Amino acid sequence: MSAGVRAHAYRNVIVTAATAGLAGLLFGYDTGVIAGALLQIEPDFGINGFKSGMVVSAVPIGAVLGAWFASTNSDKYGRRTLIVVSGIVFIVGALISALSPTDMLWVLISSRVLIGVAIGVASAVAPVYISEVAPPDIRGRLVTFFQLAVTVGILVAYLVGLAFADANDGWRWMLGLGALPAILLVVGISRLPSSPRWLLMKGREDDARAALQRVRTEGSEQIELEIQEIETSMNIHEGSWRDLLQPAVKAALVVGIGLAILQQITGINTVIYYAPTIIKETGIDGNSAAILASLGVGIINVIMTVVALRLLDSRGRREMLTIGVTGISVSLFLLGLAFLIGADKTWATVMAIGSLMLFVSSFAISLGPIFWLLNAEIYPLSVRSKAASAGTMTNWFFNFVVSLTFLPLIDLLSQTGAFWFYGAVGLLTLWFCWKFVPETKGRSLEQINDIFETRAKAK
Numbered sequence: 001m002s003a004g005v006r007a008h009a010y011r012n013v014i015v016t017a018a019t020a021g022l023a024g025l026l027f028g029y030d031t032g033v034i035a036g037a038l039l040q041i042e043p044d045f046g047i048n049g050f051k052s053g054m055v056v057s058a059v060p061i062g063a064v065l066g067a068w069f070a071s072t073n074s075d076k077y078g079r080r081t082l083i084v085v086s087g088i089v090f091i092v093g094a095l096i097s098a099l100s101p102t103d104m105l106w107v108l109i110s111s112r113v114l115i116g117v118a119i120g121v122a123s124a125v126a127p128v129y130i131s132e133v134a135p136p137d138i139r140g141r142l143v144t145f146f147q148l149a150v151t152v153g154i155l156v157a158y159l160v161g162l163a164f165a166d167a168n169d170g171w172r173w174m175l176g177l178g179a180l181p182a183i184l185l186v187v188g189i190s191r192l193p194s195s196p197r198w199l200l201m202k203g204r205e206d207d208a209r210a211a212l213q214r215v216r217t218e219g220s221e222q223i224e225l226e227i228q229e230i231e232t233s234m235n236i237h238e239g240s241w242r243d244l245l246q247p248a249v250k251a252a253l254v255v256g257i258g259l260a261i262l263q264q265i266t267g268i269n270t271v272i273y274y275a276p277t278i279i280k281e282t283g284i285d286g287n288s289a290a291i292l293a294s295l296g297v298g299i300i301n302v303i304m305t306v307v308a309l310r311l312l313d314s315r316g317r318r319e320m321l322t323i324g325v326t327g328i329s330v331s332l333f334l335l336g337l338a339f340l341i342g343a344d345k346t347w348a349t350v351m352a353i354g355s356l357m358l359f360v361s362s363f364a365i366s367l368g369p370i371f372w373l374l375n376a377e378i379y380p381l382s383v384r385s386k387a388a389s390a391g392t393m394t395n396w397f398f399n400f401v402v403s404l405t406f407l408p409l410i411d412l413l414s415q416t417g418a419f420w421f422y423g424a425v426g427l428l429t430l431w432f433c434w435k436f437v438p439e440t441k442g443r444s445l446e447q448i449n450d451i452f453e454t455r456a457k458a459k
Helices: 005-047 050-077 079-098 105-133 136-163 172-174 179-189 196-201 205-215 218-234 240-244 247-265 268-281 289-317 317-341 347-365 367-377 383-436 447-456
Strands: none
Touching: 005 050, 005 079, 005 105, 005 136, 005 172, 005 179, 050 079, 050 105, 050 383, 079 105, 079 172, 079 179, 105 136, 105 196, 105 268, 105 367, 105 383, 136 172, 136 289, 136 367, 172 289, 196 205, 196 218, 196 383, 205 218, 240 247, 240 383, 247 268, 247 367, 247 383, 247 447, 268 347, 289 317, 289 347, 289 367, 317 347, 317 367, 317 383, 347 367, 367 383
8 A cells, every 4th residue: 555545544534533523522512501501591581490400401311312312223324324313413403492482491491402312322423433433553542532522612612602691692692503513513424434343234345345445554455354353253133232231241331331420420520510610619709700710621621632632542541541530539639628728718729720620631631531432442343332322321311410419419518528529439430440441552342352251251
């Protein structure tokens, strides 16, 4: 294969991963934009408390449904097709939410559920699609494009929120502008190849070979070997839910489901959803100052996710988890200590903001991208869509639980107690990663399956 052809194939795989990663932008944008939009939605609709919570929680509820839909249809219709569908559904949901009549709250809530369904489908399918297209030596970097897009989406949402904070019906613009990245996703993903592994599942070997030729820098001989390896590892049938009970799959699910839960209950969404509130309570006066400080959190999130892109395939998943989760625990204990000292002391405020920055930095190089990466690469092909969707559903369910319980947890334990609780969960996460998470750096998806087959046989 000539140098020019190899360079073209390398560009193709980067473009493919980056385009599919736009699905993460939808995820991040809606996560970040609702906090600012809600400040205007509440007076316009005359709501607060429980009804406001319904507007926020409608998305994670819809995302659980979307991940379920992906689990039963990803193998049937293909990963690429479902990403296109998710983009179209997001466009419809964003436009309906932006046009919701203020005397019909149910329209807004229903549209938010629809947006959640789209995000659930995209977050379940896009990382799997990228992992099945990517070469083993850069798979970690490419799947992390999804998490990078999430962080960029959050940052963009903060900027849009600031731009329309004082505009009449600004919330409509905040919610409606989410349709733009969804349009880019639909147009871009329609031009990409289907997953070669999915094509082989459907018996379309020639199409799979053509898809691999677009995204591989190796010659035809190496591509044939890859096709043979996939076919050898692949069951002749599409897996059922019962197949998730196979010993090797259960061993992989321990890792995927465990990280899905721990990623959320270390408290990341308490920072993303409530960053302005947390920063104000550390002693900073004024909403604008708090929002600008939280914008700094968003910028750090993006920068450190870019760092993760460079390190995951060179340093490995386990090392990055060890470093990152240690930083998460330390930052949460320091944040709790800052609240214990009191917001009236300047150095305690500095400690609190520094702790938030350390928390976000540590999360961005570890649990943030690595959950989505491992959830996309550790399952056998025959059950990959169902197992990955199970991990995604679990993740979104605990997203909902943590978001719903954060403020009651503060009432019960105080700010110090709540953040120390999350810090203790971080220590549990560190043990879990040491005990259960394998190193998958540089291994093909089929070789990763062998790790869990060996674990199952050892048991």
